[in-house]
Amino acid sequence: MCPSADIASELDEGLKQLFDAGLALSLQLQADAMAAEPAERSRLALTFHRLSRGVRQTAALRMRLAREAERAGREASAEVVQLDQRRLEKRKAHVKAAVECLIWTEAESAEVLDAFKEKFEDLLDIETQDAETFEGEPLDQQIARLAWVIGLSVPPPLGVEAGGEPVGLAEGGTSARPTASAEETQPPLLSENLLSPSRTAPPSGEQPGAPWASSA
Incomplete structure (x- = not known):
């Protein structure tokens, strides 16, 4: 099946040929009528009137089809914009x-809470100005990056060294929260006597923090 745009183009080309032929015939008929005898001139004038009316209708039809095609193009463009906007909002x-x-x-x-939310709203408004870049970043990485930038205690995003400061969170280029020390950021380690014989996890059924005897 031919696309509607191709069909419309073919119809317009046919109507153009019909208009040109009708116009040329009408002009020739008008010239013949002017050169004819009075009795013949009346008959040619009536024929000219009917033929020229068809030419005008052909021209009006071409104009209507052109306007409908233009309106359809605008509607299609508007639909694409709406789809893009809905995707961005989602x-x-x-x-x-x-x-x-x-x-x-x-x-x-x-x-x-209010301070964090205000920083995040401002940052999100800036980020969404470039919809293509905003939507192209992996979602999990994006969430982690934005949370880190506003000063939340999350691991730094890819490409940023641990201990780096978020940018632009407070006056003077300093972070809005103190940077945790290395000891504070280190997760607690299980002592050796709480590890299974494989030194990876407590035996099944035992609670962490309770000593047990390893099986020989």
């Missing part, structure tokens, strides 16, 4: 929900 909502969940987890007071 991605933005996912990122916002995830980061705000991290904010709620870390904020210790209403003031801290």
